[in-house]
Amino acid sequence: xxxxxxxxxxxxxxxxxxxxxxxxxxxxxxxxxxxxxxxxxxxxxxxxxxxxxxxxxxxxxxxxxxxxxxxxxxxxxxxxxxxxxxxxxxxxxxxxxxxxxxxxxxxxxxxxxxxxxxxxxxxxxxxxxxxxxxxxxxxxxxxxxxxxxxxxxxxxxxxxxxxxxxxxxxxxxxxxxxxxxxxxxxxxxxxxxxxxxxxxxxxxxxxxxxxxxxxxxxxxxxxxxxxxxxxxxxxxxxxxxxxxxxxxxxxxxxxxxxxxxxxxxxxxxxxxxxxxxxxxxxxxxxxxxxxxxxxxxxxxx
Numbered sequence: 001x002x003x004x005x006x007x008x009x010x011x012x013x014x015x016x017x018x019x020x021x022x023x024x025x026x027x028x029x030x031x032x033x034x035x036x037x038x039x040x041x042x043x044x045x046x047x048x049x050x051x052x053x054x055x056x057x058x059x060x061x062x063x064x065x066x067x068x069x070x071x072x073x074x075x076x077x078x079x080x081x082x083x084x085x086x087x088x089x090x091x092x093x094x095x096x097x098x099x100x101x102x103x104x105x106x107x108x109x110x111x112x113x114x115x116x117x118x119x120x121x122x123x124x125x126x127x128x129x130x131x132x133x134x135x136x137x138x139x140x141x142x143x144x145x146x147x148x149x150x151x152x153x154x155x156x157x158x159x160x161x162x163x164x165x166x167x168x169x170x171x172x173x174x175x176x177x178x179x180x181x182x183x184x185x186x187x188x189x190x191x192x193x194x195x196x197x198x199x200x201x202x203x204x205x206x207x208x209x210x211x212x213x214x215x216x217x218x219x220x221x222x223x224x225x226x227x228x229x230x231x232x233x234x235x236x237x238x239x240x241x242x243x244x245x246x247x248x249x250x251x252x253x254x255x256x257x258x259x260x261x262x263x264x265x266x267x268x269x270x271x272x273x274x275x276x277x278x279x280x281x282x283x284x285x286x287x288x289x290x291x292x293x294x295x296x297x298x299x300x301x
Contacts, residue, residue, distance in 0.1 A: 147180040225253035
């Protein structure tokens with residue numbers, strides 16, 4: 001008796017037996033694509049991306065506020081100007097670039113920058129904190145930012161210390177008070193002259209008649225007076241250095257600053273009114289964004 005093998009029924013023939021070269025038409029593919037729901041998903045993704053881009057680059061995410069912490073000597077406006085982010089899309093703010101610009105300023109020893117959505121940049125700085133001593137006679141008196149003389153510095157550690165030499169002739173002691181504006185001006189001049197004008201300070205002095213004055217490392221005597229127009233005064237010194245002008249004395253106090261070739265310190269007060277040998281600095285261009293004042297030296301007849 002012989003056995004007969006029956007093949008199992010298979011409605012789906014193996015791939016090798018399918019008809020080759022037959023593909024669904026475009027219409028069928030389109031119907032299958034729509035029925036799968038992919039076209040709806042794709043539409044939703046495109047809509048979400050469109051509104052996301054519109055929201056991220058809208059006015060809602062443009063820097064409107066720059067908050068500054070830690071600024072005492074520097075103004076908050078100056079810190080904001082160095083940051084240069086007002087009106088910039090918040091996503092374009094580079095904290096590292098802002099920090100580098102801030103650290104290039106002689107006032108700043110450390111800085112951190114934080115971006116706070118939707119439109120705020122927070123800047124925290126640490127300023128240069130040089131010690132200040134007020135030299136009255138033979139005594140070095142400790143003085144704070146408010147001008148209070150706190151006592152004699154017996155150690156007289158002058159490393160990174162600003163010394164204001166008092167030429168007023170008054171004998172001051174602990175408990176007395178000096179003008180806080182003079183203290184602030186001394187700090188500003190000490191920090192800025194080497195960096196902004198290339199002037200190295202050898203001695204810093206003050207008296208009521210001449211105000212603040214500086215003896216440079218090359219022997220020049222420069223009268224600053226008060227803190228008014230300080231940017232302009234520093235810009236003039238920078239221009240003189242750039243022009244390699246040789247002078248022994250410069251008076252920057254008035255609206256017509258001038259310099260002289262060689263004026264002894266003992267004759268500064270009596271001879272500054274004699275202008276026959278004086279070079280007048282005539283301002284021809286205002287201070288630019290880089291704080292450079294263009295000046296022209298002309299001789300009086």
